[in-house]
Every structure is written in structure tokens, then in C-alpha cells.
Amino acid sequence: MSHAPLIIELFTEELPPKALKKFDQSFSENIQQSLNTQGLLDSSSVTTSYATPRRLAVHLSDVLTKAPNRQVKEKLLPVAIALDADGKATAPLLKKLAALGHPDISLDQLEKQGSDKAETFYLNVEVTGQTLAAGLQVALEQAIAKLPIPKLMRYQIAPGTAQVKDVEFVRPAHGLVAMHGTEIINIEALGLKAHNTTLGHRFLSKGTLTIKHADDYAKTLETSGKVIASYNNRLEKIRESLLKASNGHSVLMPESLLEEVCSLVEWPVIYTCEFEKEFLEVPQECLILTMQTNQKYFAMTDKNGKLVNQFLIVSNIETSTPEAIISGNERVVRPRLADAKFFYEQDRKKTLFERTALLSKVVYHNKLGTQLERTERVAKIAEVIGNELKKHQSSIDVSLAVRAAQLAKADLLTDMVGEFPELQGIMGRYYALNDKEHPDVAAACMEHYAPRFAGDALPVTDTGTILALADKLETLVGIWGIGLAPTGEKDPFALRRHALGICRILLEKKLPLNIRDVLQATIKQFSQEEVHQNSSVDVIHGFILDRLRAYLKDQQWDGKNYSTNEVESVVSQLPVVFGDVLERLKAVRLFSALDESTALAAANKRIGNILKKVDFPIPASVDNNLLTLDAEKSLAKALDQILPQVNQSFKNGQFTEALQAFATLRVEVDNFFNDVMVMDPDTKLRDNRLALLAKMHGLMNQVADIGKLAS
DSSP: OEEEEEEEEEESOOOOOOHHHHHHHHHHHHHHHHHHHHBBTTTOOOEHHHHHHEEEEEEEEEEBOOOOOOEEEEEEEEEEHHHHHOBBHHHHHHHHHHHHTTHHHHHHGEEEOSSSOOEEEEEEEEEOBHHHHHHHHHHOOOHHHOOOOOOOOOEEESTTSOOOEEEEEEEEEEEEEEEEETTTTTEEEEEEEBEEEEEEEEEEEEOEEEOOSGGGGHHHHHHHHHHOHHHHHHHHHHHHHHHHHOOOTTOOOHHHHHHHHHTSSSSEEEEEEEGGGGGGGHHHHHHHIIIIIIIIEEEEEEETTTTEEEEEEEEEEEOSSSSHHHHHHHHHHHHHHHHHHHHHHHHHOOOOOHHHGGGGGEEEETTTEHHHHHHHHHHHHHHHHHHHHHTTTTTOOOOHHHHHHHHHHHGGHHHHHHGGGGTTTTTHHHHHHHTTOOHHHHHHHHHHTTOOSSTTTOOOSHHHHHHHHHHHHHHHHHHHHHOOOBTBBBOOHHHHHHHHHHHHHHHHOOOOHHHHHHHHHHHHHHHHHHHHHOHHHHHHHHHHHHHHHHHHHSSSETTEOHHHHHHHHTTTTTOOOOOHHHHHHHHHHHHHHSSSSHHHHHHHHHHHHHHHOOOOOOOSOOOGGGOOSSSHHHHHHHHHHHHHHHHHHHHTOOOHHHHHHGGGGHHHOOOOOOOOOSSSSHHHHHHHOOOOOHHHHHHTTTOOOOOGGOO
16 A cells, blocks of 8 residues: 555644644644554654644655455344244344445355354355545544533634525634645535635744645645644744743743743743832742733743833734834833732732731631631641640640631732632731741741642741641641542542642651641531531541652652552551651561561561450460460560660660561471461360460561551
8 A cells, every 4th residue: 555644734723822732733633643544644644743733734654545355254133033933034133234334245144153153154255355435534524523622612613605594613614725745635514615725924924835845744734834733842932932031030941831832832932021120029920920821921030030110022023123022012011010019019008917807707618617717727727736746845835826817818818819819818917027027927827828739848937837737737627528429530628739748848847747636626626517527536547658659659759669568567557646657657668678587577577466356355465474485485585685785775766677677587487387386175275375376466567567468
């Protein structure tokens, strides 16, 4: 079969910028998959996608003019169902054949397989390969139907003619290119017939562009049409051009903004603009956000991270006299910055503390009261956490955490946060500093939201750490308590993120905080009976442990991931203090490296299984007078010898030493299971041996359940 490159382009009016990247991927993938399924792609075929604000296109190399014939074997129906009493085809068989595209095939052309009672008809035919024109028509229709279009637009094509009809697509389509090598493929889509002409840049290119060969598509658009057709190439061009135009400054280039701008231009050109220095008196986060969100501009900072009064724009127009473009953008941004300056000045006329009373008018949740009530709960939880941590770190000032809790949500009532909700917490810090609050209180107003997302930094100050925990615990317990626990993929209140934040703070800051005690204290702060009924410590502790389990497995620690068994050995112990979990895991990994670990892990698992089956009380201690066999005497003696060392190591947090001490018991453990029958008919001997095993099991599992390491 002959083959050549293929290009397909849909030329449209401006596509939604936030959806263009998804359109690009979907359009190319679906056409490629459909053509490949139909056997129209050579094994060496390569797919290249293109997407600009006014077009979706895909180039495929090595596309066949006609797919090769192929043998198709399909199971039909049992003969007993396929034939009637007269031996003629039944309606179900005829329907099945029609569905497979072979309604006229005769019975003698069908194969029979199987025994007499289970004999089945099979269709075994050679299917003629699909032509490219027919296959591409199917592929294009499927690709259009599968585009993740947020909202369809209905429009008419060929207005003023007899061919007027309604079409639905994301935006009106005005052209279709379909070329196989130098040949135009005769297909249609959205009321358009395929041609070999398209349009270039709306302003920088004049007239139509003729695509002479499928391989010329991208080059023709770039050289003659002033269009960089590749989405990814255009994105990198923007990134590189911004850096070149930075004049030594750092350019703030969030990926989402780069992608949105890339979806707005076909020929990106960078220009430098300025704004008045007086606006730099406003917190730079406000200025940056208004430039990025409202204007799609790229702010710049100096080497110290301080905003400068210059910004970069990505224009769709290339000109040697850009003064009008620059002045126009400077004129547009000025009122935005002036608004931010006005909000900032107005907000500072009232302190955060003066605003707190107004939180009583802001509903947090109809079942959980107002933001003021929530603030009061968080303050009490922060006090509990602060007092507990102060036992281990005397420098902690609990009063600062309580004060921060009282002020942390007050910035929700400011004009600036009303305009830019993303600034909540950030503005709280600025306003608290303006009010001459303690620096740690101001920092906590911002830090208590941390971590906001996966990989985000944790709170830095003790006050911020305490408040972050209190705020997340209050949300988790309260929302869970009113019956809004996460289900499946639904988690509208981000309780999984809050739980993960709690895990990370406790784990990475190595806080000696008992999570169950704090959960119990949190539940007590709610007056709602529903919360007390639903938010049991056991349930929420289990939910938090699930997040801890996943986090420990997903992250790399010292350059390596912990295995499921290693993580489970620690988390299955239901830890209540997360501060030493990483040390326990490290000890488990080092223990696993010992030659004796495999046998000891298997023995520990065996002991656990034995003890689980016991449904009667086991003595609390071992009676040495009832040890009759040498193997059990040796194990008891060896246990007593390492007991002080293990307990002291565990007490000192030396988990590696505690676990590795058991390596000396390998021989005694093996001999015990080889020579001793635990479930002896003599109940006294049996119970004493169970007590010995329970003693060993408890001692071994102080750090982790090493039985989980056994495969």
C-alpha cells in the first residue's frame, strides 16, 4: 500500500483560550487513534498536533491510501438459537449479521465449532480495507464529537443561499484542509468541504495560503502566514522571549498564565511597559495578581524579589512602531492598579480586630454557625495545641496563637480580599502588621492556610503552625460531623487536603502532639449534637492515617520511596504521634537490610496469627517455673537479656537500635518454633507459652509491626 503524510485542519473563529490546550490534545489523539484502528497508519507513523486561537490541526506521517484487507472472525450465536425448526436463519442471527455489516451472507458461508449440544456459528470472512477518504471522514467526525467542548454554539452556514442549515460547534468553523501528500481528500465536516487553502494571521498575513504538500503546512503558516502553528513551540517561544526581554529582572511566569496567553496569540511579540512608581506602595501581591488575572501581563521583580514598575505584555501584533500598543496597555492597567491602591488605603482605616465582630454576619455553614463562631472554636483549639506543645518547648507563646486565631479570618471582610479572594491570608498579614500586631501574629494570618496545595511550604512560625493545625482540625471535624465526609471523588470542602496538611505539619515538623487527644479536644468545641455523633475520634483518626499512608508511599525520603510493606508496618500500629514516624520507617528499612530480618519478620507474623486466634485470657507475665523445654527456656532468657536495652532505646527514640537488637534472637526463635508445641494439651504450659510469645510480640512491635514485612 502506498503512503504519504496527512494534514487535517479545522479553521475557526477564536476558540476559548482556557480550553485550547485540551482541544489540541483531544483532536490529534482521536484522529490518530481512529485511523490506527482502521488500519490506515503505518507502524512508523508519527503524529504532530497544532493549535492556535483560530485553528485545530494534526499532521500524521506515513498514512496509507487504503488499509490492507484483514481476516475477521466473530462469534455469532449457538446453532440452537441461530436456526429455527426448519433449519433457516432466525431473526436474532440475521440481526447479528446485519450489525456486523454482513446482512447478505448465507448460512453455508458460516463456520460451525463445538460439540453437538454446544455447537456455535462463527463468521470468518476477509474484510476489504478501508479507503483513506472513508476512514478519515469517520475519524474527523469522531474527533469533533469527542472534543471536550464546555458549551456548544449554534450557527448557520452559507447564509443567503439554499444551503442554509444550523451547525453546532464550539465556535463557527470557516475552513477545512485535508491533504494526503499533494492530494486533497474528499471529506466534509461542519458543512464544509475540504480544500488545500487556509488563512494566516488575522492582521499580519494577507489573502489565502495554499498548502501544496501536507509536509509544508507548518512552514507555510510560519513563513507566509505569520502563524506559529504548534502550541508547544509557541509556548516555548513566549517563554524564551519573555526571558530575553527581562532586562536582568526575574519574570513571574505561572504556567497557567503562559498557557492562556499562548492560546490568545498566533505570532507572539513581547513589549515592555511601565506603571507609576507610586503604585509600588501597595503590597506587591495585589499588583501582581491584578496584572496577571485581569490583564494577562507578566510582572517582574528585582534580584531581591521586589516588584519593579515594569511589566511585559505578549502581543499578537509585530510592528516597528509599538508606541501605541505600549501606551494603550499602560493606560489600561493604570485604573486596575489605582483600584488596588484605593482598596488598600481604605482597608487600613479599620483594624482587623475592629472587623472581627462583623464576622457574626458571615455564615460559615448553616449547620455550623457564623465565621465568628468558627473563629472562637479555632481559638480554643489553638490554645489546647499551644499548651500541649509548650510542655516540650517552653518558648511557645500560647497567647499569640489565640490572638492570631481571633484575627485570621477578619481580612475576608476587606475590600481587597473581596476583589481578589486569592489574597486571603496574604492581606491579613499586611493589615496585621499595619495594626502593629506581633510579627508572629501577622505571619500566622497568612501561614494558617499552609500548605494550600501539594508540595506547598509549611508554616514557618510556631504561631502559624499552631493556628494551621487548629484551623484544619476545626474544618475536618465540623464538616465531617454534619455528614459531608468525602465520598468517592467528591470532596467539596477539601477535607482530604486538610487531613494531608495536618499529616505533613505533624510529620515534617516532628511535633510531639497526640492527634487523638487533639481530635477529642476539637470535638468538644462544637455545641452541635450532630457533630458529636458523627465525628468519632476513631473514624477521623483513621481518615487521617489513610492520608498519611498515601503520603509516605508517594514521596521520596532520602532519595527513595518506602514500600507498601514498610509503610504498613508503621501505620498499621495506628500511631497517635506522627513526629517520630519517619524515624520509625528509617529503622524498619535498616532492619530489613539485616540477614536475620526475613526469618524474624515471618516469625513475628506467625506469632501474630497465633495470638489472633486465642479467645481466652493470656497471662500477663511468663512463669519461668513452667518453662520445661530448652528451646523455650533459651528464648525466655534471651528476651530478658535484651529487654532493658530495647526499652531504653525505644524510650530514647533510638528505633534502629531497638529493632536491630532482635537480630540476636534469630537462633532462639527458630529453635522455639522447631521444638515447642505452643498449643500444648496442658493448659498451664499452653498459656505460659502464649504469654512468652505475647511478650516477644509486644516487644518487637513497639517500633513497627515487622510481621508486615513478611511476604
